[in-house]
Amino acid sequence: MVESAATATRPQALDAAAGRAGRYRWVIVGLLFAATAINYIDRQMIGVLKPTLVAEFGWTETDFAAIVFWFQVAYAIGYIGFGRIVDVIGARLGYAVAIVIWTAGHMAHGLATGVTSFAAARFGLGIGESGNFPAGIKAVTDWFPQRERAFAIGLFNAGANVGAIITPLLVPALVLWFGWREAFYITGIFGLVWLAAWWAIYRHPTEHKSVSAGELAWIQQDPADPVEKIGWAKLLTVRETWAYALGKFLIDPIWWFFLFWLPGYLFERYDMDLKTFGLPLAAIYLISDGGSIFGGWMSSRLIKAGKTPNFARKATMLVCALAVTPIWFAQGIDSVWGAVLIIGLATAAHQAFSANLYTLPSDVFPRGAVGSVVGIGG
16 A cells, blocks of 8 residues: 555656557546536536526525535535445446436526525535546546556546636526526536447446557556455555545635635626626636646656656645645735736646645555545545
């Protein structure tokens, strides 16, 4: 379970093999990227539609917070469950189950009539969406060697920001053309289309006809995992589990805060409306996208330069943590685009930090325990 110092150096033959290996594994990252973008479109719509829903239903901030709260409760419960599920049944079926549940919960928003029914729909959405990252990280662990995992996770994690960019640009148009209820139904179709593509394309690399012998050798370059199965009871006694969980505990609430309250903040602080706040919000998440990819690239680059994965992840995360600190000054900036730059830097640093944190379980745990550790952290 402990990282080997042997990973600090790699034979030159492996670097040469990288050029000969196929690239089908990046198709899998593309699927994960698309799923994560859809995940965040479905998740963020409640924030984008907050002013519309508040005006129609007369909600207070407390009402809105209660709806968000039930999503987070479901997400926490589901994360633990899906983490174990994907370890048992695999990423292919686990991801499919997750997206069916979250798409049903998402489309149920179109039938909601008040705080209680919205909270119920959010609860269903949270249960399903909680499977996205455990299944995605499990898939990356199966399809990528250790040296590429942070970059692969950074790429598919960037789908979160693409989804967050698309939402404020697409949803207001759907609302103006069709109505807010129809917007939930239309965007729900994205999940169904992705499910069909996932089921047709995804297989474990050892079972996939499109994976060449060279690419399979590249994927399997790391030492074999222990055969021993690791249950939750044992995982909870390992300090690395708690180190990962503590990181998630500290950073995830901040991301939720940005995700659910940032649209409302732009509305109120800068006197914007449904037609004008989309570009600033999209810009913030576009900057975040760059952070996610850069964070994965930076630690992978350090490993390629001969640093241990342990050093590479932690050094990158330290840089990201320091980059968040200017967010303190955002509240005093009167220019919306000045605020966008400061908030965007913080969200980019968060995403870069998160890409590396998500990679840690695959660095120190066998493949059969990765989903469970990710679930415990969630």
